[in-house]
Amino acid sequence: MPEIVNIRGLQKKFGKFQALNDVTFTVNAGEVVGFIGPNGAGKSTTIRILLGIIKRDAGIAEIFGKDVWKESLEIHKRISYVPGDVTLWGSLTGGEIIDLFLKLHGRGNQQKRDYLIKRFELDPKKKAKGYSKGNRQKTGLIAALAADSDLYIFDEPTSGLDPLMESIFQEEVEKLKAAGKSILLSSHILSEVERLADRVAIIRQGEIVESGSLEELRHLTRSNVTLATEGDVAVMAALNGVYDFEQKDNQATFSVDHNQLNVILREASKLGVKKFESVPPTLEDLFMRHYEG
Missing domain, CATH: 3.30.70 (Alpha-Beta Plaits)
Structure with missing residues (x-):
């Protein structure tokens, strides 16, 4: 299978602190890779490098064969991203924000947008400043899932959602996988990763300490x-x-x-x-x- 995400020997320092040390893993076409570790382990730093938000110190970081720092604009046309704490424009309604995100992306599906709003039980006419954390998260998820992307990057995507909404998110990810899409899922909900992931990468103190399919890892214990x-x-x-x-x-x-x-x-x-x-x-x-x- 072709590699959609290719990370090799990734390194990043903040001052004297080594945030990432020789991080290496891939995401192939049509698979879900679970990226797990506690807060501070380096998950979000890795994802920010992939998104072209911060620059790596060393190593290779590519999406679709393109350098994530030099060619981020081209890469962003084909990806969807949801962070663990979605920030919205308070004066706009949820529906207006979703429409804006889809317009910026350029490959939005209006029919899927309406379907997801009903599935996630979001009031699209309410201003975002009145949204709970869960509803802010739903807004980001709907915008990401309603866009026709080739790679979906989720960084703690169900933070603030109740168990029913978590289950709906998981079902939607399974549909993306069935459609041949690639997903990088960073989550602290291990049952969620276990249900969805084809492979997992476990990061500890900025280093990948284990990676492979669940079956491969289970042979180690x-x-x-x-x-x-x-x-x-x-x-x-x-x-x-x-x-x-x-x-x-x-x-x-x-x-x-x-x-x-x-x-x-x-x-x-x-x-x-x-x-x-x-x-x-x-x-x-x-x-x-x-x-x-």
Whole structure:
């Protein structure tokens, strides 16, 4: 698949503070990449560089094969962007602001605009100065989603939205993906990223500490197992690759290295298996692996 976003060895300093250090990842055509990390990890700095708002110190940053700093005007004709805190013109109505954004973009879809206003339950006739944070966010999302872009960049897009509106946003992103669009999604809602993302990049203190598909990353950590047996399940605690073993009666829960699952199954079968459940780690498990302590 062609690379829509190409970031290689990206570096950025603010004074003596190293905000980004050798950040590298890509977004391919027709995929959703989840970009996750806590506040201050470097997510928004990376996105601002991609948008041509700030200049990188070193490395490669390209969108559609074009340099994000030198050719930002051409790039912006084909992208939509929503920040985590949308600022609007207070004297204009929500509908007027959406229309202005779509006119500036040049590839707005009026029918989709009207559809999204109804879906997100936004009052387009109300002045923006009377909007809550959630409604300001809805305005930005509607304007971005109603534009026919090739790349959508979302930086904490559902901040301030209730769970129902979060779900609607996720459904709309899935439609974009089905239409072959590319999405870079920075979010602190890990369940949202897990639902939508084909690949994830985890950033910590300005460095990418893990990247790949969820399946690839899950192979790097342990599955959680629940096992009930007819024989004494306690013998499982002594096997290699078993961790955090807890037993109640003849049922145990523990985590196990992936390369030891076959051994666990063979040994469990000798005890007479009554129940066996193996659950892969969630994105939250993978995330916390890099941030515990």
